[in-house]
Amino acid sequence: MTLTLRDWASGSSPLHRMDARWKLLALMSVAVSVVWSENWAMAALACGGSLCWLRYVGVTWAWLVSRLGGVGGFLIALALVLPLTVPGQPDQGWTWGPIWISYRGVELAVLITLRTLTVACVALLLLTTTPLEQLTRGLLGLGIPRIVVQLLSMSVRYVYVLGTELKRLRIALRTRGYRQSVTRYSYQTTACVIGSLVVRSQERAERIAQAMYCRGFSGEWRLLPVATQHTRDAAMALVMVLSLVLLPWIIAVSYQRL
Amino acid sequence: MSVPYILEVQELTLSWPDGLTALDEVTFHVCTGESVAVVGPNGAGKTTLFLCLAGVLIPQRGRLCVAGLDPRDSRQRRLLPQKLGLVFADSDDQLIHWTVYDDVAFGPLNLGLPETEVRQRVEKALRAVRLEHAAQRVPFHLSSGEKKRAALAGVLAMEPEILLLDEPTIHLDPRGRRELISVLNQLNVTKLIASHDLEFNLAVCQRVVVLDQGRLIAEGPIREILADTRLMEAHGLEVPQSLKHPRLHLTDSSSEAG
Numbered sequence: 001m002t003l004t005l006r007d008w009a010s011g012s013s014p015l016h017r018m019d020a021r022w023k024l025l026a027l028m029s030v031a032v033s034v035v036w037s038e039n040w041a042m043a044a045l046a047c048g049g050s051l052c053w054l055r056y057v058g059v060t061w062a063w064l065v066s067r068l069g070g071v072g073g074f075l076i077a078l079a080l081v082l083p084l085t086v087p088g089q090p091d092q093g094w095t096w097g098p099i100w101i102s103y104r105g106v107e108l109a110v111l112i113t114l115r116t117l118t119v120a121c122v123a124l125l126l127l128t129t130t131p132l133e134q135l136t137r138g139l140l141g142l143g144i145p146r147i148v149v150q151l152l153s154m155s156v157r158y159v160y161v162l163g164t165e166l167k168r169l170r171i172a173l174r175t176r177g178y179r180q181s182v183t184r185y186s187y188q189t190t191a192c193v194i195g196s197l198v199v200r201s202q203e204r205a206e207r208i209a210q211a212m213y214c215r216g217f218s219g220e221w222r223l224l225p226v227a228t229q230h231t232r233d234a235a236m237a238l239v240m241v242l243s244l245v246l247l248p249w250i251i252a253v254s255y256q257r258l
Numbered sequence: 259m260s261v262p263y264i265l266e267v268q269e270l271t272l273s274w275p276d277g278l279t280a281l282d283e284v285t286f287h288v289c290t291g292e293s294v295a296v297v298g299p300n301g302a303g304k305t306t307l308f309l310c311l312a313g314v315l316i317p318q319r320g321r322l323c324v325a326g327l328d329p330r331d332s333r334q335r336r337l338l339p340q341k342l343g344l345v346f347a348d349s350d351d352q353l354i355h356w357t358v359y360d361d362v363a364f365g366p367l368n369l370g371l372p373e374t375e376v377r378q379r380v381e382k383a384l385r386a387v388r389l390e391h392a393a394q395r396v397p398f399h400l401s402s403g404e405k406k407r408a409a410l411a412g413v414l415a416m417e418p419e420i421l422l423l424d425e426p427t428i429h430l431d432p433r434g435r436r437e438l439i440s441v442l443n444q445l446n447v448t449k450l451i452a453s454h455d456l457e458f459n460l461a462v463c464q465r466v467v468v469l470d471q472g473r474l475i476a477e478g479p480i481r482e483i484l485a486d487t488r489l490m491e492a493h494g495l496e497v498p499q500s501l502k503h504p505r506l507h508l509t510d511s512s513s514e515a516g
Contacts, residue, residue, distance in 0.1 A: 133356040154354060160398050161350050207351040210314045215352075215416065216339035216368035224363050224376060 008128035013057045015129045018236050019228040020138025023130060026237035027122045030244040034118045040107065041255055043114035045248030050121035053240070057129050064124070071120045075113045082109040122244075132156055137223055150221040158204070165200055169193050263323070264290045264420060264448050265311070270320035272310060272472075280306040281317065282472040290419075293442075293449040295459035295480060298469035299494030304452035305347070307469070308422045311450075312344045325419045340369060343413030347425035349405035353397035358389065358408045361397065365416040376415075383415035387441050403434025407441065420448045427455040456484055456498040468493060 009016070015023070034046045054064060086105030093102045130138070136153045140146065173189065180186055265288035272281040281303045288294050296304050309315040310322065313329035325341035327334040343365075346352050355361035362383050366376040384390045387407040392400060400408060406426060413421065423442075427435050439461045442449065453459055459466065459480060466480040470493040476483050484490065485501045 131356065133360055136356075153356065157354060157356060157397075164398075204351065207346065207348065208354060210309065210312075211344075211346050211352040212354065212364075213314060214312050214339060214342075214344045215365040215412065217364075218336075218368065222364075222367040223360065224367065224373060 008057070008059055009131045011058050011129065013129070014236060015053070015057050015125070018129070019230070019233040020130050020134040021141040022233040022237040023126060024138045024142060026240040027126050029241055031119045031122050033245045034115055037249070038111070039249070039252050040111045040114060041252035042248045043111060043118060045251055046244050047114050047118040047121065049244045049248060050118055050125060053125050053244070054121060054128070057125070059124070059128055067124060068117065068120055071116060075116055079109040079113055082112070134226065137226060140223065146221045161204070162197065162201060166197055169196060262290050263287045264325055265450070266321070266323040268321040270307070270310060270317050270322060272306060272315060272317040279472050281310065283320070284469070284472070284474045286467050286474060286477050288448060288450065291446070291448055292465060293451070293463040295463040295466040296450060296452040296469060297454070297456065297459060297466055297495060301471070302469040303472040304469060305424055308344055308424055308450070308452060311422060312342060313338045339365065339416060341418055342420045342422065343416055343418035344422040345409050345413050345424065345426065347428055349402070349409040350397070352409040352412060353405060356396055357394050358384070358397065358400070358411070359393040361408065362411045362415045365412055369416065379415045379417065383411040386414055386445065387411045388437070401434065402429040403431065403437060406430060406434065406438060410441070414445070418447065420450065421445065423449065423451045423453070425453055426451060427453055427458050456495070457500055460484065460498055460500060468495075470494070
């Protein structure tokens with residue numbers, strides 16, 4: 001059985017217990033700092049640090065690899081193309097037969113790979129330690145407009161419902177002998193399935209709106225507040241920023257001076 | 259002395275934009291504390307009637323009085339959610355939040371109640387539907403029966419005077435159905451139940467309203483009306499087994515109870 005983000009998010013580490021607002025602030029600062037930094041050593045250390053945090057909250061390597069796999073495909077393509085396409089002087093690269101590999105291209109590929117992996121790990125760290133209901137509260141607490149948070153929350157909630165409907169439609173097709181192939185008929189059938197799903201989604205959206213109206217919804221998304229320990233959570237956020245931004249930056253700068 | 263009607267429907271008429279009549283001069287009354295079944299074949303207008311009572315659809319003609327409010331009046335319509343709760347046929351239309359607790363709190367929060375009262379109401383509603391253990395669970399991890407009870411709790415938390423249940427037994431297994439009957443029988447509110455499950459109606463309601471093609475066909479004591487073979491068959495319905503073979507059913511019930 002594949003563990004979902006929510007399964008990990010129901011853990012009990014200090015990071016799980018941390019207020020979502022502080023966690024969001026800390027992890028967003030980490031992501032922004034890493035993306036802005038041109039220092040590959042700092043990005044590498046931040047990436048390593050975020051992997052350590054993920055292990056600390058209990059995420060297994062196998063699950064992590066399966067989740068980062070999607071990003072991996074994109075990164076491999078990038079790492080293969082950049083060294084061959086970034087321009088430079090002939091003495092600023094390796095020549096290997098007819099192929100010329102740019103130093104700057106390799107450096108860029110490494111930097112982008114490390115940045116992407118760090119941001120992906122930081123996002124996973126947030127999602128594996130914060131259930132969506134806490135995340136939405138955190139976003140509201142940080143002043144994100146209510147309508148945006150409501151849309152995010154309801155979209156994620158109903159993606160699963162729509163996914164189940166799509167699964168049912170596909171099973172219904174298969175039980176009637178349909179098999180996907182590269183034919184005009186197959187594309188027409190896929191279009192019909194998508195059309196049917198869109199119509200069903202619209203009908204469901206109408207019913208959801210009616211149900212919300214019947215429970216007194218007048219346009220303002222309200223949530224019950226949760227109790228927080230600001231001092232402890234602020235300290236935890238500081239530890240995260242120190243370990244993932246400041247410490248990697250100090251080490252990277254000291255290493256380059258040597 | 260006048261009878262204390264909590265719900266008055268007089269000559270209610272609603273047509274769809276294509277000219278099809280959904281409700282045609284429907285007239286009936288419901289007394290405070292009564293449980294009334296609304297039965298009829300598919301397309302009889304049961305759900306449309308409920309949506310009119312809840313103020314979602316506005317009828318073209320007729321008079322409506324729901325707990326002293328007129329759903330046709332826009333100002334009074336805004337107060338309706340405090341008086342009338344509608345449980346939709348598909349619980350997924352109603353369970354919009356990420357935890358059952360948050361979802362049950364949705365209605366009371368929309369009423370603008372203080373946090374402590376919202377929490378009290380949520381806990382009371384969850385106790386009433388025996389779902390305290392599932393408060394922090396995600397709606398899509400619940401069984402159909404639990405989803406139905408969670409949706410019911412969401413409406414009960416608003417403490418309505420009238421409860422409308424649209425197809426409450428749809429997708430329920432016998433255990434879920436039994437649990438729902440027991441929960442509903444313990445609720446001390448006026449109930450209107452639209453269901454094809456006539457045995458369920460018999461177990462919960464004392465009176466019945468029969469609709470067919472938007473018209474009110476019959477109204478009266480449930481055992482008397484549902485036992486009328488000619489009436490039932492003329493309107494696409496069947497006499498429930500427990501009324502056809504009462505002695506056999508009595509034996510079954512007593513062995514189940516034993």
